[in-house]
Amino acid sequence: MEKVALIGCGNIGRRHLQALAAANRPMQIFIQEPDLDARDAAVELITGVRRLEFEFMNSAREVSEASDGSLDLAIIATGANVRKVALAQLLDSVRPRTVLLEKVLLTSERDLQEVGHILSDLGVNAYVNCGRRGFPGYRQLKSELFGMKCTSFSVKGAGWGLCSNAVHFIDLAEYLFEEELTALSGKALDFGSFPAKRPGCIEISGRLTGKLESGGMISLECLSGQFQPIFIEVACGNLVWIIDEANREIKTLADGEVVRSRPFESRNVSEMSHLYVELLEGRSVLPDYNTSARQHGFLLRVIKAHLNLPEGESTHCPIS
Incomplete structure (x- = not known):
């Protein structure tokens, strides 16, 4: 039976829990979560799921003892401000x-x-x-783009959480074109910031611009106000792909004319059990730590500059 630790079982943690339950593999899950309401919500999701055993813990030491010091997978789903401490405590024990x-x-x-x-x-x-x-739609698009040079990659929408979610799209651009981001700018961001949903954190509206290795441009635009679905546009020369994730549709344009429209298969976290199966088997299509840390570095430097925070590497950005 595989052993999994879930550190943090709030809204995001519970999505991981749903995906693990859907994997339909014999599994013990050790859930480190002190909040009783979060525990109750988790119990409602997974009680009665076949082949799955779970118990709640208050500390990393308890996780280590219950798992006999052996884990196949640990998921750190805490807030960003305490993630380093949560990970360090776990690695000190198991x-x-x-x-x-x-x-x-x-x-x-x-x-x-x-x-x-x-x-x-x-x-x-x-x-x-x-x-x-992990979206089948993006895996298919990646195969179509093979060997092509990116002209531009853009995201447009409103209220989608630029600070929280920009790295998703930076990573998507790198994944689709197998190129690294080389520059990111916040010169087109709106002035100031506003409170995010998570207490103590901020959000920003406006546009981030960047560049990939081969010169392709990235534009991530988040208008202020209520949420409006995002549209993602990928351009290679005279060909353009427009992805409407909300309506699960992708259109291909040639010289400005629609030449193809087809369903686009997207997934919620809770619907991507295949990603967790891959992780349990020691492989993953997800970005490794070093790749994502490099991407996050670009974003943190832009946000620090926008908020007029000290430039030092130890300066924390109030985002999550």
Whole structure:
């Protein structure tokens, strides 16, 4: 029976729990979550699920003792501001074979570096949950783009959480074109910031712009106001693909004319049990820690500059 630790069982943690339950594999899940309401919500989701056993813990030490010091997978689904501490406490007590970390990964460049060193020194495989890599629709699009040079990659919408979710789209662009981001700018961001849903965190509206290795441009635009569904546009020369995730549709344009329209298969976290099966088997299509840490570094530097925070690597950004 496989052993999994879930550290943090709030809204995002429960989505991971649903996906694990849907994997239909014999599994013990050790859930570290002190909040009783969060525990009750988790129980409602997974009580009666076949082949799955679970119990709640208050500390990493309890997780280690209950699992006999052996874990196949650990999922760190806490807020970004406490993720480093939660991971360090777990690794002090037990060595998981694989770790899955939520994004926003960490809130300072120094923490990104230090956690990277810890994982490397301990030989722990770690990945970050930028799950669009797991959408069948993007896997198909990636195969269509093979060998093509990116002209532009853009995201447009409103209220979708630029600070919280920009890294999803930076990673998606890198995944589709197999190129690294080389520059990111916040010059087109709106002035100031506003409170995010998570207490103590902020959000920003406006547009981030960036560049890929081959010169392709990235534009991530989040208008202020209430949420409006995003549209993703990928351009290669005279060909353009427009993805409407909300309505699960993708259109292909040639020289500005629609030449094809087909269903686009997207998934919620709770619907991607295949990603967790891959992780349990020691492989993953998700970005590894070093890839995501590099992407996060670009984002943190832009946000620090926008908020006029100190430039140092130890400066924390109030995002999650």
